[in-house]
Amino acid sequence: MKRVIFYMLMFSVFMVYAQVEKPIDTAKTLYFIDGDTIPVSEIALEPVYVFQPLRFKDRKERVQYYILKRKTIKVYPYAKLAAERLVSLNERLGQIESKRKRKKYTKMLQQYMEEEFTEELKKLTRTEGQILVKLIHRQTGITTFDLVKDLRSGWRAFWYNTTASMFDISLKEEYHPESNHEDYLIEDILQRAFAVNRIPRQPSVLDFDYATLTNKWTNRQ
Numbered sequence: 001m002k003r004v005i006f007y008m009l010m011f012s013v014f015m016v017y018a019q020v021e022k023p024i025d026t027a028k029t030l031y032f033i034d035g036d037t038i039p040v041s042e043i044a045l046e047p048v049y050v051f052q053p054l055r056f057k058d059r060k061e062r063v064q065y066y067i068l069k070r071k072t073i074k075v076y077p078y079a080k081l082a083a084e085r086l087v088s089l090n091e092r093l094g095q096i097e098s099k100r101k102r103k104k105y106t107k108m109l110q111q112y113m114e115e116e117f118t119e120e121l122k123k124l125t126r127t128e129g130q131i132l133v134k135l136i137h138r139q140t141g142i143t144t145f146d147l148v149k150d151l152r153s154g155w156r157a158f159w160y161n162t163t164a165s166m167f168d169i170s171l172k173e174e175y176h177p178e179s180n181h182e183d184y185l186i187e188d189i190l191q192r193a194f195a196v197n198r199i200p201r202q203p204s205v206l207d208f209d210y211a212t213l214t215n216k217w218t219n220r221q
Contacts, residue, residue, distance in 0.1 A: 051192055052218065068182070069189045071128045072135075073199060076190065078121070079135030080202045085109065086140050086147070129169045134183060138175040141205040145171040175206060177213050184217050 056062040089109055096102045124132065133144045140147065148171065164171050177183040191210050194201040 051195070052214065065185065068131075068185055071125075071131055072186050072189045073193060075124065075128050075132040076135060076193075076199055078132055079139045080200065082136050082147070083139035083202060083205075086142075126168055129164070130173060131186065133169065133171055133173045134175040134186065137173070138204045138206060139202060143172050143174060175204075178208055178216070181217065184213055187213065 054065070056065065089106065092105060093102050096105060121129075121132075136142075136144050136147070142150075175183055175186075177187040187208075187210060190199070193199045
């Protein structure tokens with residue numbers, strides 16, 4: 001028994017010695033990120049979502065979801081580009097003092113976007129066009145109607161909206177995943193696509209949390 005106690009004491013002393021001799025101070029651990037020459041002690045990570053398995057009441061609902069998915073993935077790049085162009089426009093306009101030059105630059109950018117994407121946008125179906133309108137609001141916080149109005153004129157915005165309404169598309173449509181189930185499904189599609197790098201992530205400027213939305217809509221079903 002004395003020998004057992006002796007070995008236990010020796011083992012305890014060894015463990016204490018090991019802890020004293022080899023402290024782990026994670027606060028002093030430094031990291032180099034993306035080739036930076038200045039080390040940092042912390043690494044900012046993107047939120048990680050644990051997605052719930054997709055569940056559908058029937059085959060019809062499953063088909064509708066995957067149709068929505070295909071259309072959302074198709075038009076998302078246009079909404080992302082619109083947001084990037086808007087940021088670029090605002091930054092550039094902030095550097096131009098002349099009202100005439102500001103107007104000239106705005107017209108030049110608008111013409112560039114029309115020439116680059118008009119033909120592609122003409123190929124969109126009605127539902128794809130409406131999803132695009134919603135995603136533009138998601139990315140910019142501004143409706144497509146107001147974007148056109150600000151960049152061109154009130155009359156042209158009215159005309160665009162009247163023409164779009166003939167195809168059952170409203171340029172004034174907003175994105176509300178907290179109250180509109182289809183909008184939530186669109187957000188769910190985007191978040192899952194972001195997670196597997198199918199499309200480049202671009203955060204929404206709107207104030208909502210995907211995890212909170214998921215809990216809300218899951219509990220309602």
